[in-house]
Amino acid sequence: MVATLVLSPLLLTAYGLVQWIDGADGEYGPGPAWTAGHLLFLAGFLLFAVVLVTIRRMVISARLVASIALVAGLLGVLSFVRIIMIDLLVALRSSDHQMMSDLRDAYDRWPGDLGVYDALYPVGPLLFLCGLHALMVLLVLQGRLPLWSPAVLVLGVSAIVAGLNLMPLSGALILASLVPLLQSARAQHKAPSEAS
Numbered sequence: 001m002v003a004t005l006v007l008s009p010l011l012l013t014a015y016g017l018v019q020w021i022d023g024a025d026g027e028y029g030p031g032p033a034w035t036a037g038h039l040l041f042l043a044g045f046l047l048f049a050v051v052l053v054t055i056r057r058m059v060i061s062a063r064l065v066a067s068i069a070l071v072a073g074l075l076g077v078l079s080f081v082r083i084i085m086i087d088l089l090v091a092l093r094s095s096d097h098q099m100m101s102d103l104r105d106a107y108d109r110w111p112g113d114l115g116v117y118d119a120l121y122p123v124g125p126l127l128f129l130c131g132l133h134a135l136m137v138l139l140v141l142q143g144r145l146p147l148w149s150p151a152v153l154v155l156g157v158s159a160i161v162a163g164l165n166l167m168p169l170s171g172a173l174i175l176a177s178l179v180p181l182l183q184s185a186r187a188q189h190k191a192p193s194e195a196s
Contacts (some may be wrong), residue, residue, distance in 0.1 A: 009175035011044030016167025030091035073131020079124020153177035
């Protein structure tokens, strides 16, 4: 569990670096760099689901608020996973960048008939940020995280929203915000064994 706190933001950084390589010719995708980068992005966000659950377990007060924050964060992760999966599918079915653009219109609203797109797409990244941020603020209130940690998290997630070219910076900032959690997680893990 402790490893996911490090791996999840590192995978975002790796995705950003691969994307730089992919865009060196002025276009992004389709091709091996696009696919590899998006697989790294997907793995990073799947691990963020584990990060959210891990942090939720560390919260010992305001459990209802923490559970609501967890659900919000997981919905945000789900919205990111949906976007990444569509990007992968479109790229795998395309022979060039123009074909990707044409196909994206066909897939981008999936599953529009269920209303999921309209509900989640505009607020998905915000749900992820709010959920993770709220859980970290709860740990700050418990004295288990420094005050700067959630602030740095906001900067990191904001960098994703500002532009995917900032993903390496985003991953580094998110990692920095999570580093203090490593000590808290280790301390919590050691406590039961020391008691026994």
